[in-house]
Amino acid sequence: AAGVIQSPRHLIKEKRETATLKCYPIPRHDTVYWYQQGPGQDPQFLISFYEKMQSDKGSIPDRFSAQQFSDYHSELNMSSLELGDSALYFCASSLTGGARNEQFFGPGTRLTVL
């Protein structure tokens, strides 16, 4: 079965640079989520999109923005990178509408800011 795809898997950037992370949700899933997991931390919700519209925001810095495109893939744009942005970034997708909210996670992008 198709899973959530994220690219790149690893990314190394310098401070103050910009990074773009991509996510391709499971086909027919209508909701995409972004989470950030710092070293030794639990994942933290950043932002979500429902049917290509931003639906909810969590603890996402103003330096970050995200969007979802017509083909449902999503991109997380991160500018003015800081050392503290080094983390695993997960994308998840789900099919909303039932009582269940199983979110299926991609393999993550490991961002290292030097």
Place this chain on the structure above:
Amino acid sequence: SQQGEEDPQALSIQEGENATMNCSYKTSINNLQWYRQNSGRGLVHLILIRSNEREKHSGRLRVTLDTSKKSSSLLITASRAADTASYFCATDMRMDSSYKLIFGSGTRLLVRP
């Protein structure tokens, strides 16, 4: 953690033994899910239990939910070395249009061969 605590934070057992991990949460829930994460890798969905369910099984996994105590437990029976990973519980919180997952701090499980 936003969610609460997972207990224990780390667990080391011998292959073949059972492993029990506990999770407490703070808010009312719709569902509670358990995920597994191998070191520095992706989150794998293990099992979902609804707020009106008390127990659920999937293979060697058994999950219980006590909404009165706001707690859940994950039992892995007959553990294998390949079960070595971090295990997270996550509850879903309703937002405007979707649900976000709120994760516990995780339990690091080491299964010794």
